[in-house]
Amino acid sequence: GQQLNQSPQSMFIQEGEDVSMNCTSSSIFNTWLWYKQDPGEGPVLLIALYKAGELTSNGRLTAQFGITRKDSFLNISASIPSDVGIYFCAGQTDSWGKLQFGAGTQVVVTP
Amino acid sequence: DADVTQTPRNRITKTGKRIMLECSQTKGHDRMYWYRQDPGLGLRLIYYSFDVKDINKGEISDGYSVSRQAQAKFSLSLESAIPNQTALYFCATSDLRQGKAFFGQGTRLTVV
Numbered sequence: 046g047q048q049l050n051q052s053p054q055s056m057f058i059q060e061g062e063d064v065s066m067n068c069t070s071s072s073i074f075n076t077w078l079w080y081k082q083d084p085g086e087g088p089v090l091l092i093a094l095y096k097a098g099e100l101t102s103n104g105r106l107t108a109q110f111g112i113t114r115k116d117s118f119l120n121i122s123a124s125i126p127s128d129v130g131i132y133f134c135a136g137q138t139d140s141w142g143k144l145q146f147g148a149g150t151q152v153v154v155t156p
Numbered sequence: 157d158a159d160v161t162q163t164p165r166n167r168i169t170k171t172g173k174r175i176m177l178e179c180s181q182t183k184g185h186d187r188m189y190w191y192r193q194d195p196g197l198g199l200r201l202i203y204y205s206f207d208v209k210d211i212n213k214g215e216i217s218d219g220y221s222v223s224r225q226a227q228a229k230f231s232l233s234l235e236s237a238i239p240n241q242t243a244l245y246f247c248a249t250s251d252l253r254q255g256k257a258f259f260g261q262g263t264r265l266t267v268v
Contacts, residue, residue, distance in 0.1 A: 078256060086261055087160075087261050090257070095254075147198060148196070
């Protein structure tokens with residue numbers, strides 16, 4: 046079954062606010078990935094993390110690979126309407142392992 | 157053109173029918189996956205293949221089968237469709253070195 050716990054499940058925020066979500070695991074991962082899914086589309090890769098403590102940005106998005114290698118965080122700064130969607134974390138325990146996905150965080154942005 | 161292409165994009169089928177969903181990729185990746193998405197349940201892995209001769213069951217493989225016809229092609233079959241297989245299905249590929257997965261646009265399947 047799923048080993049990744051992603052929270053929160055959903056967020057309703059106002060335009061301009063910052064957003065934070067996280068994933069935790071009982072297993073150590075060597076790769077953390079963050080995806081965004083727009084309605085009716087497939088998930089699209091946002092950020093990839095490969096080292097404990099790594100902090101990586103992609104525009105207004107910033108993600109961090111936790112020091113314990115069992116968690117990761119995604120922050121969205123100054124949210125805009127097009128940030129609406131479902132955000133997924135995914136982790137891989139080793140190069141030979143398959144990706145495991147969190148259940149997703151639904152983000153709704155109101156004007 | 158999309159790197160990962162799924163056909164069909166939408167399909168309505170009757171209970172008991174056999175149906176095949178197809179996936180092709182131009183990324184040159186060895187690894188291919190089939191996921192199912194239901195509201196609130198995220199992405200659940202049905203089957204995955206790490207190369208042409210390798211097929212592995214995921215967490216929800218019952219009622220499904222797959223075929224890896226070539227490095228670029230991975231198809232998912234529902235042998236006898238049932239209504240609770242109504243869902244959004246995604247194919248994905250990934251490379252060994254970086255582990256990044258790339259998804260197709262999905263197939264919305266409705267079983268009536």
